[in-house]
Amino acid sequence: MAVDFSSLKKVAEGKTKVIYENPKDHKTVYMVFKDDITAGDGVKHDVISGKALVDWKTNKDIFELLNRKNVRTHYVCSPQEKVSIVKKLDRKINLEVVSRRVAAGSILKWGKMQEGTRFDPVITQFHYKDDPLHDPMLDDKYIDYIIKAKDATEYAEMIKMNQEIFVHLEAAFAQFDVQLIDMKLEYGIIEGKVYLIDEITGGSFRLWPYAKKNPNLNQPNVLKELNPSGRLDKDTYRMGEQIGNVLTKFEEIAKITAKFANL
């Protein structure tokens, strides 16, 4: 039977999801996807009819894969379309944890980084979550200091989890001739442990198709091996693509992640 959300207490509402209490189980909450899409820390905003359904599918397939790989995630199940049940957060960690395999996007503005530079191992960057401050990056030395001097072991754990998650998803997308370029994840504390929370959808990462069969991805710069103009992710929206085309790209992602069930 469909859940009647009109009678449930709203715990939180963000840009892309609404969280409702679950009266049947106080250790979990309902996560309901919205049709909204935003960019530039919420400055650009549109509603794309059908996006919630596509995001819900992608998120479900990705989290189910990660749960099978024994990653500690908040995801429990999806009782109906656009709705998932997740473990309720005890404490949100106010960071966006970015991992990068290939240089693209904002990293190109720093120094002389060339687009397509390959990072091995994947690099991790912590951004303080604050839209008006444009999510400033935390300095690596500061992260090292708080891990060592302040015993903030959550940071060390997030770096490890973030790299593992990246490698799992990179391998999964590689099966379909697509490179996971970079990704932004969020973490929280549930029953004293660090958990992957929130969502992983077309807005969470960059995804570029391979430019050819069997590309050579083991070289310092992999730009020629990939096809950035065929990108499937939210950069299409950031770059001003028509809304209908953005949705088509997100649907392509969902078609790929639907096949993750066999991985």
Ligand SMILES: Nc1ncnc2c1ncn2[C@@H]1O[C@H](COP(=O)(O)OP(=O)(O)OP(=O)(O)O)[C@@H](O)[C@H]1O
């Ligand atoms: N497991 C969870 N339990 C409770 N709340 C959660 C959980 N996972 C995510 N949330 C919360 O869901 C809310 C809505 O998410 P949404 O992504 O729409 O917010 P947002 O506007 O993008 O803000 P944010 O930058 O915090 O993600 C956020 O406040 C987020 O912290």
Ligand SMILES: [Mg+2]
């Ligand atoms: Mg969000």
